[in-house]
Amino acid sequence: MKRAGFSHRWLPILFLVPQLAIIFVFFYWPALHAIRSSFFLQDPFGFGENFVGLKNYTAMFKSAAYMRSAWFTVIFTVLVTVLSLSIALLLAVKADKVIRGAKTYRTLLMWAYAVAPPVAGVIGLVLFDQSWGPIKDFVALFGWDFRLGVNYFDTAFAMIFVSVWKQLPVNFIFFMSGLQSIPKSVREAALIDNRSASGRFWDVTFPLLAPTGFFLLITNITYALFDTFGIIDTIVKGKPGNNPMTLVYKVYVDGFRGNDLGGSSAQSVVLMILVLALTVFQFRLVERRIHYT
């Protein structure tokens, strides 16, 4: 069998060089720098540094504040992912059934996609404000004294609320197109076999949506971990105080506001490992069990 390929060895390498150079300069080089910095304590202006071994890491894991924010990150990520996926799925399934004015309905649901995270955070601040926020006034009817920025739980609630709201349209669009790619024949066959709508959903639609759902699961986890930065920053108004914060925000607080380069490098190395684990999980464990058509 004749193999298609390049006659010269250097030609493919030449073609790859620009891409590799970009990846190296913008990804590997900073990553290597962060790994190196995590073993040093450095004067912010760069005049001196001391090798401290694993001290940045031990200090980090010993810190109660770090562990608190790690736990918050876990809970935050799980809640944001689960809520934004399940609400979007429900909306998509319902929207799929709408025939009259379907386009308008869908467009309205997608709108919030265009809102940038910091803007979403500002909208959250306005809605939940402690002296004149309408949501604060609304929950007060049920006896909930909502205090954004004062009460840890209330602030966390607002962060999750806004983050979920901001992510819904993305998930909605993907679920929508996932639903529409299910062949009509399959649906009709299912209709004959099973008269219960929810039964059909769980037996036929849901498994067929699995590739979309899995893709969204990974992107939503990444979103909750990293892209919610702008929302958290605006909600805590740049001053975390006793408010909850995610690990990514803590890297910023310690590194960029506090100028502790070694400590925040160690924190970002932990996040790198987390992303690596997530990627391995994606490709090794789950992709194998999901059947793409």
Place this chain on the structure above:
Amino acid sequence: MIRFSFVSTAALILAANTAFAETEITWWHAMGGALGETVNQIATDFNASQSDYKITPVFKGSYEETLTAGIAAFRAGEQPNIMQVFDAGAATVIGAKGATIPVQDLLTENGVNFDINDYISGVRYFYADAEGKMIGMPFNSSSPIMYFNTDALAKAGVEAPKTWEEFETVTAPALKEAGYIPLAQSHSPWIFVENFVSRHNLPFATNDNGYTGTDTKILVNSPELKMHWTNVKEWQDEGFYAWYGASWDDNQAPFEEGKVAIWLGSSGSFGGLMKKDLPFEFSATYLPYWEEITTEPKQTFIGGASLFAMAGHPAEENKATAAFFQYLTSPEVQYMWHKETGYVPITTAAYELAKADGHYDRFPAAEVGIQQLSLPAGEYTKGYRMGFYPQIRDVMNREFGRILSNETDVEAAFSTIETESNELLARFALTQN
């Protein structure tokens, strides 16, 4: 036609040449809103006052963001000529010897007269080194003072309290009775720790408040501070004190709305409050003190920020920076800055000018900041110098928030603040060679 274009080209070249003869310098600052407009006004006036130098002010965001931007620029060799650094960042920028030119050296080397005694006593040594050499030029200098709603106090039939004892037993119950929330404040670490220790002349850290070494330990786990915070918590429970989170504005808003009768804020807030045209009369006075700790309350620390001349620029640019600093500290400019913003005038001459002009007859509250900074000094009132201090403030803000939302108690919170602060200080010591 040809001649005409030749002439106009020559004119253009000439014009370009005069433009090139100006030495251009940049100034990165953190003054947003109305403050930023005043900063721009100062720069425009300076540029118009002479033709050798041109300064361009650039707003870089919050204090923390400005410091970080300056550090990143310095590491890339793109630093501005002048950078504004806030009180909490002083240790970082002064610790990095070689990053800045001490303002005292800059001025004397460029033939500007410098006498530290021209500056009011409260601002002289905060941004100085252990030997008393001024490193940063105090710019927007403020101190926490007590603002009060005059109408509310009259309604309750009380005077502004001088001591916390008076507040607790007389002022607060009367104000509460009259339907007000007696007290709020906008910056717990600054007002209820840093200036608390200064006002009561208590040591803040070992090594002469951190000025003489980096192996410094913080001294906040003290009976006086714990006593104060135990009371603050009790006031909150009794409805004498309300806390609206770590954000400055969230604590200032209820005062402006007339719900809170007494608000502890910055002397630099004065200009903003005046411009807001509040629906009630307000005035200001000194921060209260505890009589059980001291009967001779002292001056407070200078807060706000100062200007640092960044190293690594050609001599003529440094000369321009020196010329700008000279202009900035002139009595007229200081008075204009003081009048517009409420930040204190940093030189005695500017203070005298404000007095002579009758500024304090018109606005007595505008004088409180500078008067408080001119109160007798004590052993521990010149300032503090601690590395990673922005993070130490974050730790304090977090623990105070937890006290006030019933997640921890005063004893445990101060022990955490002490431990974590000392860890941060030890880590900072390792960044310095």
